[in-house]
Amino acid sequence: MMDLADISARVIACERCPRLRAYCREVARTKRAAFRDQEYWGLPVPGFGDPRARLILVGLAPAAHGANRTGRMFTGDRSGDFLYAALHRAGFANQPRSAARGDGLELRDAYISAAVRCAPPENRPLPEEFDHCRQYLLEEISVMRRIRVFLALGALAHRQLVRALIAAGRIEPRARFRFAHGACDRLPGGAWLMASYHPSQQNTFTGILTAAMLDRVLRRARQCLASQQPSGHAAGRRPAGAALND
Numbered sequence: 001m002m003d004l005a006d007i008s009a010r011v012i013a014c015e016r017c018p019r020l021r022a023y024c025r026e027v028a029r030t031k032r033a034a035f036r037d038q039e040y041w042g043l044p045v046p047g048f049g050d051p052r053a054r055l056i057l058v059g060l061a062p063a064a065h066g067a068n069r070t071g072r073m074f075t076g077d078r079s080g081d082f083l084y085a086a087l088h089r090a091g092f093a094n095q096p097r098s099a100a101r102g103d104g105l106e107l108r109d110a111y112i113s114a115a116v117r118c119a120p121p122e123n124r125p126l127p128e129e130f131d132h133c134r135q136y137l138l139e140e141i142s143v144m145r146r147i148r149v150f151l152a153l154g155a156l157a158h159r160q161l162v163r164a165l166i167a168a169g170r171i172e173p174r175a176r177f178r179f180a181h182g183a184c185d186r187l188p189g190g191a192w193l194m195a196s197y198h199p200s201q202q203n204t205f206t207g208i209l210t211a212a213m214l215d216r217v218l219r220r221a222r223q224c225l226a227s228q229q230p231s232g233h234a235a236g237r238r239p240a241g242a243a244l245n246d
Ligand code: SF4
Pocket: 011, 014, 015, 016, 017, 018, 020, 021, 044, 045, 116, 117, 118, 129, 132, 133
């Protein structure tokens, strides 16, 4: 029976998107000057976190000099610094910093995945690359049976997450979910689909996403996890206030 370790192994070996694989290898070969002495990961990046998580966060894709360098989701760049600090404040991470694989970081009841597992040029995957990579997110959703909160980081990840949830049979094919920061939609079966602006430098440096805003989203996720509401087919919107763990 498939498990997260199987999925991660296939992600790491994947070559389905020639453009992305070539780009990741080239970035790993040429490197950024500040990381000249480091060995880049350069491979597709698997999900990271607690295999029994009830919260899954879905980002867009690895950053060229972040996760593509370190081999772990949101690790080694400013976006990751911002996100893991928030996860730590919310009790989903054992430490606020995420510098490299093997740094002791563990997620608690949370797992981080992405719509695309290879760093794309200019952070823009092509439609067919989203299509190729959706299979892995779908598989993670399928084997992680405890997930109760799906949190999309950014509009593009939100769209891909909705597609994966449709493919997984978790929501109706015609279901429509609009992206908005703080959105919190009830899904059939008692789960929740939430959304936040992506913690990119572009958003966090400009104040589009502040630490307080992300904290409110994660607090709301906690509330959803704690709620004992019966499952059903309601879909009302309510305002919101990868590798396994090393
Ligand atoms: S983006 Fe996904 S599907 Fe494409 S090569 Fe990377 S791991 Fe494979």
